[in-house]
Amino acid sequence: MEKNFFQNKKAKIFFLLWLLAIFFGLYLLNNHANSPSKSAIAPTLWPQETKLSLSKSSATVILFAHPKCPCTRATLGELAKFTTQTQNKAKVYVLFTKPKNSPDDWQQTDILEIAKNISGVEIKIDPGGEEANLFQTFTSGQTLVYNPQGKLLFSGGITSARGHSGDNLGLSAITSIINKNITPIEKTPVFGCTLCLPNSGNNAPSK
Numbered sequence: 001m002e003k004n005f006f007q008n009k010k011a012k013i014f015f016l017l018w019l020l021a022i023f024f025g026l027y028l029l030n031n032h033a034n035s036p037s038k039s040a041i042a043p044t045l046w047p048q049e050t051k052l053s054l055s056k057s058s059a060t061v062i063l064f065a066h067p068k069c070p071c072t073r074a075t076l077g078e079l080a081k082f083t084t085q086t087q088n089k090a091k092v093y094v095l096f097t098k099p100k101n102s103p104d105d106w107q108q109t110d111i112l113e114i115a116k117n118i119s120g121v122e123i124k125i126d127p128g129g130e131e132a133n134l135f136q137t138f139t140s141g142q143t144l145v146y147n148p149q150g151k152l153l154f155s156g157g158i159t160s161a162r163g164h165s166g167d168n169l170g171l172s173a174i175t176s177i178i179n180k181n182i183t184p185i186e187k188t189p190v191f192g193c194t195l196c197l198p199n200s201g202n203n204a205p206s207k
Helices: 002-007 009-033 072-086 110-116 130-134 169-180
Strands: 060-065 091-098 121-127 143-146 152-156
Touching (some): 072 110, 121 130, 152 169
Parallel strands (some): 091 121
Antiparallel strands (some): 060 143
16 A cells, blocks of 8 residues: 555656655744844943943842744743852842723733742833833843943843753852853843834734
């Protein structure tokens, strides 16, 4: 039966097309997972207009997040490792953007709950992405680190791919900044969905 199937010309073509479709689909998935999103053009000095407070005694870390971006679960997992490894020696914000005029509970997702359970993290809601716009960030997972003098030390992501947990340059960099006062690398790619920014109308995450 199997021999007769492969002797049939149409069956051979169908089988080859099926294989090609599988390989092409795997290629697209892998390419998407490893394609960086838009990086921040973060101000090199702490913006005076922000409503966030800059720590005068330690570094300040801001992680911008979309509460409905599935990639952000991995990012928050890496942030939890960071707070454990640095023993809360940095001031850490997780800033969740949400569309203006959206329901009060729009941002209530399991991703927000994950962030709330990370030790030493202060959660902020950013209606309309006004703070994200001020810091010129565009992607969920974008992480910024400022020193007590308000100088930008690091801008990037803390995962190695979209939704991928594990050792990565971004996490190593921000951990070294806090524990060793060393900045081994200042920028890394960021992987995630587009934040809810002013005039974007972005109620659902787009990748």
